[in-house]
Amino acid sequence: MRIRRVVTTRAGGASTGEFDSFNLGDRVGDDPAAVAANRKRLATELGLTKIAWMEQVHGRTVTVVDGTEETPAEATDALVTATPGVAVAVLVADCVPVLLGDAEAGVVAAVHAGRVGARVGVLPATLDAMRQAGADLARVEVLLGPAICGQDYEVPADMARDVERHLPGSATKTRKGTPGLDLRAGLWQQLADAGVGKIGVDPRCTFEDKSLFSYRRDGTTGRIAALTWTEAE
Template sequence: MSDSTRRSRKLFTNRRGGFSLPPYGSFNLGAHVGDDSVAVEKNRQRLADGMGIARERFVYMEQIHSNTVTVVDGPVSAAVPATDALVTTTPGLALVVLVADCVPVLLSDDVAGVAAAVHAGRIGARNGIVRRSVEKMVELGARPENIHALLGPAASGARYEVPEPMAVDVEKHLPGSKVWTQQGTAGIDVRAGLIRQLYGLGVSHVNVEPSCTIGSEEYFSYRREGATGRQAGVVVLPE
């Protein structure tokens, strides 16, 4: 990548600094979790203002734990239906992934001008959502060696306890994900499996924000709280 190439913007939010009341307190960006819609929209507007990007240029998804990847080329009036990854070649379009323990994955090839926001929970990661997202980026001109991947706060393997047959099944499809938790029980580290998968796809520029959403009250966590909000990952190609 040339030093003169302008870099994509990638960021993750936490639960602080918004308008939502408990149990969604306070910077909940999820419109599907039972929070007051006015508060959610005020939070989304605050995100847009903080990034200096017009609110209408933020693209959200109706996430369903699928391995469906959708290409978007401009603003949309509502959440993109039934998808768990957004890919674009449009500069200045803010792609958003919402999570509360799942892994938010932000991808960009700034040479080719292709970016993706991916919702990689246990099911989606097992079924190849990140691999399919990289493949779609390559179809649009990206090269794996030029892709930068940033993985955000998520459930850590130390705390993500699951039945052992489930851990074995995920490991079969996403090698490197089966771990032992701090209790000595079977667990899943989705980020670890995704890092190995990305390397195997030729994506070697990988960074991780290692915070555990289950263990840190700075983040929303469905496994810790049940009814809760959603934090975001956002990626924007430079204009």
């Protein structure tokens, strides 16, 4: 199988105002018709007949999907599938979108790893679910997508220390010298410690890159999507 991965930007959609213009989030206050149009365009442009979405809640629940689901997975922050052609999607506007896949097993996953989810172990839970679906961690390839960078993610010192205890490598300093979090650094270390050898990082910072949505920068705003799926070679 061949693994496909796509990360959207905010350009080229039907949304207006704060959500201008390719907002794919359906729970952020945008016009539902605009979101539906954007999601339809996404599927059409990528040639997908099924995109699985989830109602993200900053937890560690993982749901396995096969494309027969008619509604987004409830209270879930990671989706796993072994069904070819079914794309699993994660929505973000500063949190880390994590796309994982084992091409030989045909197993892929999309993970919403914000501060809380990363702290409570959503990524290890996803790796466990992928293993149960037939994936081998030695073959898994990972993309850590665009997210707020440590230089811009300022948090209270006690919060930085707490997250560091649960996600070693995540504590950092902002460009102002204040306590901060680099979740992608912590997640990279967590993956490496789990035996995942192929880890790519999209270096874009959502806070700094105006082509991406950022909740920290803008408050009311849209969501980009990161998707992955398998297809026959």
